[in-house]
Amino acid sequence: MRPTTVALIVAVASLTLMASAPSPSWTVTADRNGGSKCAVCTLLVALVEQTMQIKNATASQAAQMICSYLPKLAGDACSIAMDILVPIVGPLIDQGDTADAVCNALHLCNNESGQTCRLFPAKGAYKSHDAWAKHVNDLRVATMMRHRAKIEQGLRSFNICTIVPAVCEIEDHRPFFDTDSDMFSTYDALRGSFWRGKDCDDLDAQIFPGRDTNDAFLDSNCNGIYGVDPSTQKTYEDQWCAGTGSMGVASLGDSATAHFRLPADYLIARGLSKDVFKNVLRLIENEADWPMLSWSTGHLDASQFSPDVKGPMSSIYHRMLERNRCNMRDFQNVGVNGASVHNLLPFEGVLARNRNAGLSLKPIFVVMSMIGNDVCGHHHNFNEMTTVEQYHKDVLAAVKNADAMLPNGSHVLLVPLVDGRVLYDTMHDRIHPIGSTNNDVTYADLYDYLNCLDISPCWGWMNSNETVRNMTTEHAMKLGAELPIIVQETQGQLTNIKVHFLGNLIDDGLKRYHGPMWHLIEPVDGFHPSQTGNALLGDFVFNKSRDAGIIPPANPNNAEIIAKFGDQGGY
């Protein structure tokens, strides 16, 4: 599906996109009662209303204030749209209508299912649900009769494809800028070096991270090690890397692998400023994902991304590099928002590690981690969940294909689904960032609202019905139980890889935390592991993999490599 054009502030839009198909994450799936358009409008209008309240401003002033915080192109589009829309919605806001009512008046929300969805509590004369629904319906009719052309014109201004065109063109989760088509880039975002080690020569398709080379003259695997030691006449690669178990790491997974997160500051009216939104375009270029800080391929310090993110960073790759400096830049994150086991096999096609391509390559540690979408989705039933048979079939096919393609000595780790009941248990009565101004929206309210709009990333777990949550977990556990069976079943049949199952890694890893569980959950979506959660998982999964014999011993030459090559070219 091609990207659509609903995004007002695209980052806010991303909140609703976790359930979308594994295509560019701002692609919005079908929904009801206005769906993601309704949600984005409601959040944005709520921010305008809260800004009016806090700054004692008019609707027009508050809207212009928020637009002025956005980077140039997005800010310009915002201003144009606000100029058209505020005269229409301003009077509604001034008369005390909530964001829910205003977005119904704009026809971005509707009641096609017979239900009028509401995030914020209704006020005054409209406290009863029937009175509110009738009022909203009246608003809808009156506004559209008077302003149809203007509303349509205003909404057209928000087109993400004109603001950041590259995000509408990127396909197949390959880097957007990649001159030699080796799947490694010199640009950081758009599936570039934040996602896979940086290409050290983007004009030569035989130079990229992960090659097994001796590099007498130049660095052709991008780990910063090359040349000949004059005292021994051996190349540094032969002397310090050969035989040390140098190995790359790749993750094939979902939004939790890609580290989906929206800065909570975007939704806290009190703190809105230019600084809060200064990196919003980079966020869009990364599909609202943070692979460079993720549990599998994190490699940068979170402080570089202030004020968007705070917290520790640790990852499988980071720890593997500490253990062997020859692994520098040898990582690939193929995490895609919305992916499930059905995507494992196609994702292997964008993994740059095919031994049949005719170049000598190092072995790689591939983590297959689809931890939720096989039971998650926005459908209000259990029929859309992956069946046990299909799950088994998809994972088995991916394992067999990995054996057919990966270099000899590679490993595949199968990570089962989580028990997502922790989300509701931890979050339901806490206040969501959008409710922080007036203490009026809890996570339970948000979950019900997303279900009403049919855009919840996980109807089964983000649900106030305990039976539904329990049944979702029951099915998730059934699926995960197939993984050790697959390990057994393939024993003796695999010639190039070893396949591993190390228990409920995500559940077990998160349980190690000594502080309150909400520290480990992303505040905006109430669904993904936070930065702290990612660092915890990075260490936990690395330690378990090391103890299982997947990670080779430390390279005794690390100190000499650092002394000779410094930061090895960095990232």
Ligand SMILES: [Ca+2]
């Ligand atoms: Ca390249």
Ligand SMILES: [Ca+2]
């Ligand atoms: Ca290259």
Ligand SMILES: [Ca+2]
């Ligand atoms: Ca090298």
